Structure formats: C-alpha cells, structure tokens
Amino acid sequence: MTVMDRVRTTRTAPAAGALAGGGAVAASRAKKGAAGLGVLLALVATVVWSGSFVATRGMADTVPPVQAVFWRWIIATVAVAPFAARQAWQQRSLLRKHLGYISLATLFGVTLYNTLVHQAGLTTSASNMGMIMAASPVIMALYARLGGERLGVRRSFGMLLAAFGVLLLVGDGSLGFDFGAGDLWMFGAALSFATYSALLKRKPTEIGGLAFLLATFVLGALMLAPAYAVSLTVQGGFEPTTHTIGPLLYVGVFSSAVAFFAWNKAISLIGAARAGVVYYLQPVCVAGLGLLLLGERTGPAELLCMALILGGVGLGSTARR
Numbered sequence: 001m002t003v004m005d006r007v008r009t010t011r012t013a014p015a016a017g018a019l020a021g022g023g024a025v026a027a028s029r030a031k032k033g034a035a036g037l038g039v040l041l042a043l044v045a046t047v048v049w050s051g052s053f054v055a056t057r058g059m060a061d062t063v064p065p066v067q068a069v070f071w072r073w074i075i076a077t078v079a080v081a082p083f084a085a086r087q088a089w090q091q092r093s094l095l096r097k098h099l100g101y102i103s104l105a106t107l108f109g110v111t112l113y114n115t116l117v118h119q120a121g122l123t124t125s126a127s128n129m130g131m132i133m134a135a136s137p138v139i140m141a142l143y144a145r146l147g148g149e150r151l152g153v154r155r156s157f158g159m160l161l162a163a164f165g166v167l168l169l170v171g172d173g174s175l176g177f178d179f180g181a182g183d184l185w186m187f188g189a190a191l192s193f194a195t196y197s198a199l200l201k202r203k204p205t206e207i208g209g210l211a212f213l214l215a216t217f218v219l220g221a222l223m224l225a226p227a228y229a230v231s232l233t234v235q236g237g238f239e240p241t242t243h244t245i246g247p248l249l250y251v252g253v254f255s256s257a258v259a260f261f262a263w264n265k266a267i268s269l270i271g272a273a274r275a276g277v278v279y280y281l282q283p284v285c286v287a288g289l290g291l292l293l294l295g296e297r298t299g300p301a302e303l304l305c306m307a308l309i310l311g312g313v314g315l316g317s318t319a320r321r
Helices: 005-057 067-091 092-097 100-122 126-133 134-146 155-171 179-198 209-235 244-268 272-279 284-292 300-319
Strands: none
Touching: 005 100, 005 126, 005 244, 005 272, 067 092, 067 100, 067 209, 067 244, 092 100, 092 209, 100 126, 100 179, 100 209, 126 134, 126 179, 126 284, 134 155, 134 179, 134 272, 155 244, 155 272, 155 300, 179 244, 179 272, 209 244
C-alpha cells in the first residue's frame, strides 16, 4: 500500500463509520415510530370496540344475537370491499392456499367472538361486558409466552397492575365475584378474542392486510348463514328502524371494518401481548361512554380502579420488546 493509499483509507474510514452510525440511528427511529403507531392503532381499536358494547346492549331486546352478528359482517363486507377487493382478487391463489388458517382465524375472531358478545348482551350490562373483556390481555400474554416471546419485567408488572384494577372494578371494589350467565358468555368471548389475536402473529406475511380482512368477513358471514336461517325460522326477523339500523351500521362499519383493520395492523407492529396491554383501557372507555350516553355515574372506587388500569397500561405499552 502506498502512502497516498494510506491517506485515502484514513480519510474514508471515519466517513464510512459515520454512515453506518447514521443508518443505525435511522433504524432505531423507524422502530420507535412503528411501535408508536402500533400503540396508537391498538388504542383506536379499543375505543371503537368500547362503543360496540353500548350498541350491542342497545340491540339486545330488538335484534336476535345471530341475526345481529350476521348483518354485522354483511355490512362490514360491503364497507371494506371497495378498498380490499382488488388486493383479494390478486392474491386469490394465496387465500386458497392458506384457507385452513384463515378459516380458523375467522372462527375465533369473527364468528364465535362476536356471537358470544351479542349473546352476553341479552343478560349483562355494557359495563360488565367491557370489564370482563379486559381479561383477554392476560390470555394474550400467556399465548405470547408459550410462543417464546419474552414479556420483560416492566411489561409483566404493568399487565398485573392493570389486571388487578380490572378485578377490583368487576368486583365493585373487592375481589368477590357474582357472575351471571351473560358474564360467563363474555368470558368465553374474551378467550375467543385472545385466541384470534394470537393466531394473527402466524398470519402469512405475503397475504395483504386488506385481503385477509375481506376474506375473514366473507367467511364469517358464510359460517353464520345456517344459524341465521334457523333464527329467522324460529324467532322471526327484526323491524328495521333507527334503533336497529343505527347500531348495526356502527358495529358493521366501525367496530368491524375500521377496528379490526387497526387491531390487525397493531399486532403486526407491536405483537399481541403489547397490544393486549392497551386493550386494558376498554373498561375505562366503556365507563366514559356510559357516563356520556347512559348517564351512569362513576364513584371514587371506580376512579381508583381506572387509575390502576391506566398506570398498568402506561407501563406495559411503553416497555421495550
């Protein structure tokens, strides 16, 4: 190596190091940005789903559960089709290839989960529905741990703190419980939703998010079609009024098309366990909506429980993976 070569090497080495360092900083910023977006999307889904419990409870006396869920997915399919149909058609061979996985995800996340929620709405309050559904993040975390994901001390503590707040909230300030049939239906819904969220981590990366969403909505409606026909025969139809169409449009467009897209994207960015911590905010959101829409008052004990939930969510959602 000549003297001039040594000089060139000396001059270019720091520049190369600077470029490498700049790339690492950019990657770190991109990762933080993706994590922040994931938390935001999980929050959007949680807030929208909180409203669906109020809407579901409002339909309990007018629309049979199976019929409500069937029309929910028909409306959701119509709402998402203009945005997803092209991608779904382009990926139709992929959708056929992974039909078994998509059907399993549909069964837990679309068919069973929502049917159980509407069934629970017949005999329990919207507040109870929201609070019991907040148990699903615990199951999500267990699934994540079984899958080899390390939760970390901070996230685990945040999850436990939020879970403790939820338990106190459900028990009216104590750890004693008196669950009715509707509450038990909601525990089944929580298990089904957690299973769906865990399955999302196994979604083939080559399938687009919109194509997957449209496929699950269509399959969900098809799975419910036989039960819908039986319900029509046995229970009869429902009268289309503002008190039935309005809630159906909300759960079909917002709670299905918008919220499911946001939740699925959130899990792809931050994982089911971390998104599940944000989901603990649901009892707080439901209580707020209950105050605004139903005039339900929140006492000091409920405020303390909500503070525990918010603190736990803050710890768990900001912890590093």
